[in-house]
Amino acid sequence: METTYKKVLIITDTQVAPLYLEDVKQAFSSQVTVDDYVVPAGEASKSMEQYSRLLDACISLQLDRKSLIIGLGGGMVGDLAGFVASTYLRGIDFVQMPTTILAHDSSVGGKVAINHPQGKNLIGCFYNPVYVIYDTDTLLSLPLSEVRSGFGEVIKHALLSDAEWCDDLFQVNVSKLSPEQLNLYLSKGIQVKADIVEQDEKENGIRRHLNLGHTLAHALEAELGYGEITHGEAVALGIWFSLRASEKHLGASLPTEKYAKWLIQNNYPIHLIVNINKNRIIERMKWDKKTVESQIHYVLLEAIGKPAVITIEESKLDELLTDFLKEVSQIDERN
Amino acid sequence: METTYKKVLIITDTQVAPLYLEDVKQAFSSQVTVDDYVVPAGEASKSMEQYSRLLDACISLQLDRKSLIIGLGGGMVGDLAGFVASTYLRGIDFVQMPTTILAHDSSVGGKVAINHPQGKNLIGCFYNPVYVIYDTDTLLSLPLSEVRSGFGEVIKHALLSDAEWCDDLFQVNVSKLSPEQLNLYLSKGIQVKADIVEQDEKENGIRRHLNLGHTLAHALEAELGYGEITHGEAVALGIWFSLRASEKHLGASLPTEKYAKWLIQNNYPIHLIVNINKNRIIERMKWDKKTVESQIHYVLLEAIGKPAVITIEESKLDELLTDFLKEVSQIDERN
Structure with missing residues (x-):
């Protein structure tokens, strides 16, 4: 994968990481610093606490405005990673790599969000990914x-x-x-x-x-x-x-x-x-x-x-x- | 103040509230439900914790997409209230009422944010207020x-x-x-x-x-x-x-x-x-x-x-x- 990004953070979850994380990381040239952050699978990760920890990670990895965040996973990961990307340093580039069929839907339209105990997606933004990268072969498995x-x-x-x-x-x-x-x-x-x-x-x-x-x-x-x-x-x-x-x-x-x-x-x-x-x-x-x-x-x-x-x-x-x-x-x- | 908003939340701080909050509230007709949330004065309120509590308040006050958030105060209040408005329900209307001279600056340009222990304004968005309402008489006091x-x-x-x-x-x-x-x-x-x-x-x-x-x-x-x-x-x-x-x-x-x-x-x-x-x-x-x-x-x-x-x-x-x-x-x- 050719890229001008010097630093990339892949956000994924415990279900997706063992299946695809290494493949995606290997795809980058050695010039690019690629880190990852694996959140627990499931909608519960779309929380204020998880959002806050991810921002801490962005800061401790010293991501800057020319860095990239990739959301590798289903709709939960896309929403969470997208909300982090939209609000870190007032917005850095975001690429969505949906690994579920459902995410064909959420990757279109720029809605990113986290949940509140009172309801879904109550906290979020409109923020479009710069790319959506999709592998249809894996979806049927x-x-x-x-x-x-x-x-x-x-x-x-x-x-x-x-x-x-x-x-x-x-x-x-x-x-x-x-x-x-x-x-x-x-x-x-x-x-x-x-x-x-x-x-x-x-x-x-x-x-x-x-x-x-x-x-x-x-x-x-x-x-x-x-x-x-x-x-x-x-x-x-x-x-x-x-x-x-x-x-x-x-x-x-x-x-x-x-x-x-x-x-x-x-x-x-x-x-x-x-x-x-x-x-x-x-x-x-x-x-x-x-x-x-x-x-x-x-x-x-x-x-x-x-x-x-x-x-x-x-x-x-x-x-x-x-x-x-x-x-x-x-x-x-x-x- | 004539408005089509049915619900208004005024976010202000402990320094500004005793001076101007009641005046601003009185300006609304009795048709409008006006609530307020007073945060401690000072930059320390631009925190993830305060942001999260304000979102909780928006939810418990049942603000909806037709509601309005007003930031009454200096740059800290403007940044914090603006970030809440920009991310609550993916963005509701926001009015800035700056009470400091400094806020003449921050009210222009749509930057809203909170701080991280590692640095200022690391978490935020670009989000423009629908109005900036300004009282120059009070600024010299x-x-x-x-x-x-x-x-x-x-x-x-x-x-x-x-x-x-x-x-x-x-x-x-x-x-x-x-x-x-x-x-x-x-x-x-x-x-x-x-x-x-x-x-x-x-x-x-x-x-x-x-x-x-x-x-x-x-x-x-x-x-x-x-x-x-x-x-x-x-x-x-x-x-x-x-x-x-x-x-x-x-x-x-x-x-x-x-x-x-x-x-x-x-x-x-x-x-x-x-x-x-x-x-x-x-x-x-x-x-x-x-x-x-x-x-x-x-x-x-x-x-x-x-x-x-x-x-x-x-x-x-x-x-x-x-x-x-x-x-x-x-x-x-x-x-």
């Missing part, structure tokens, strides 16, 4: 839950854009994907997201459509404890609720049955939400960062490819969520 | 050390731009300023800085000229302990060294004697650097964030209005600093 997680965002992109693509995806068995299929779906997803982000970099308008499924997903992740469910699996469950809510609240006509069937066939962890505390979930959704003046704004679909941000009264949301959890529980018993 | 501090940056702007203005300033007794003089000098200073920042928002080029005097100033502040010397007073001393170094290293012809006389007449705290540890100061200068690959880049003057970023060898810097400290010590003994 991931554990199945990671592939499922990545597909949570892929199917979101399909629902936001293209009915035909949705029908195509409902045929997919995520455990039997070909590299060609994966490449195709990731490129399509990146295109959908890039089109939206380009029109609204700072998330004042249509970029909020990308939050389809995320209001419930963030609440689920916080309620179950970060790391108990992958982000994309939570999104996939959140989308299910959004589809049902869109039908009941907007009278939309949507392929919700097909979608639920696809979730079950691909073993998305629907059992995790069967006994969830509904009231706490609603409280968490109210504090989700997309909340404006404590009303609940929700991304629903008027049709596939026609998302809209809708304000839902808390009582109505309660009713919709009660019905949804009942449905999930019945389906879970049957399976 | 400040303690004299604050006026001196503000004038450290004013005289820097003069040296960066205009020999005639410098001559004018060398006549000023900072304890006997008229409001008209102050208004004039602040406007001129803001204009100099705004012109430079406009050409180089992210500090890759000429914006570094604004660091005149700052490399030594930052080292002095860190070495003496934050709060032991005001920032602008440290800058004023740092500029003195830069003038001498420019003469010796570049052969520049500069009004260094007049400048030193002005410092002494206005009681700048030159005694604080008489017994300073030179080697530790050099180490600190090397780690200052403007350092590139551990070489020492220094802003010097080829002439008044002609700044340049010069690379100085460590041994040369040592020699220049040794001479300078000897000169300061002799002058201090005579006074």
Whole structure:
């Protein structure tokens, strides 16, 4: 790897380091000082404490404004390393090397952040990587839950854009994907997201459509404890609720049955939400960062490819969520 | 004060709060929820811990993306409140209400930051306030050390731009300023800085000229302990060294004697650097964030209005600093 950077810090995690760290380090010429910092795998590392320790490391390694930070890992590493890069010396160069399918999503759009005990991604910036370096070959060797997680965002992109693509995806068995299929779906997803982000970099308008499924997903992740469910699996469950809510609240006509069937066939962890505390979930959704003046704004679909941000009264949301959890529980018993 | 913001958080400090906080709060209509958070006065509040507590407060007050953060105070409050505003929910609106003369400088240019034990402003962002609200009447009631501090940056702007203005300033007794003089000098200073920042928002080029005097100033502040010397007073001393170094290293012809006389007449705290540890100061200068690959880049003057970023060898810097400290010590003994 040719580079003009004299000092590089690779931030990665305990899961990714044994697999790829040495390969990436070997790729640099001996002219470059390459250090690494390995954080514990899992969403819990996106904390203020870990962020602060990483900044300490940048300082003790004497990274300067011409140095580079690489985020080697999934979305957690990308978000954390990106936030460090965006705020160290008021911003130094950042390269993302995503090692999960989910990160095809988070590497587009410049969102970097850490979590707060009260909610995900509450502290962060908009900061674009100078490059995203991607190795599709390795992505299919991931554990199945990671592939499922990545597909949570892929199917979101399909629902936001293209009915035909949705029908195509409902045929997919995520455990039997070909590299060609994966490449195709990731490129399509990146295109959908890039089109939206380009029109609204700072998330004042249509970029909020990308939050389809995320209001419930963030609440689920916080309620179950970060790391108990992958982000994309939570999104996939959140989308299910959004589809049902869109039908009941907007009278939309949507392929919700097909979608639920696809979730079950691909073993998305629907059992995790069967006994969830509904009231706490609603409280968490109210504090989700997309909340404006404590009303609940929700991304629903008027049709596939026609998302809209809708304000839902808390009582109505309660009713919709009660019905949804009942449905999930019945389906879970049957399976 | 008419505003569309429903929630406002005023961040201020223990020195400013008793003077202005209630007035500012009273200015809002009863439709607006106005909270405040008072941090201890002094540079020590620009810490990771205080930053983290402020974010906790934003969350527990349920500030959302349509809320406003106001920084009411000097440069410390502006930097801290601005960094909170820039990273809370990836950035919410920020208004600066500077209550010191020094803050005429820091409110221009969008630099927000906190300190690290290893150095000032090592963690931060570029983030512009939506407004800067300024009350010149109150500024002349400040303690004299604050006026001196503000004038450290004013005289820097003069040296960066205009020999005639410098001559004018060398006549000023900072304890006997008229409001008209102050208004004039602040406007001129803001204009100099705004012109430079406009050409180089992210500090890759000429914006570094604004660091005149700052490399030594930052080292002095860190070495003496934050709060032991005001920032602008440290800058004023740092500029003195830069003038001498420019003469010796570049052969520049500069009004260094007049400048030193002005410092002494206005009681700048030159005694604080008489017994300073030179080697530790050099180490600190090397780690200052403007350092590139551990070489020492220094802003010097080829002439008044002609700044340049010069690379100085460590041994040369040592020699220049040794001479300078000897000169300061002799002058201090005579006074």
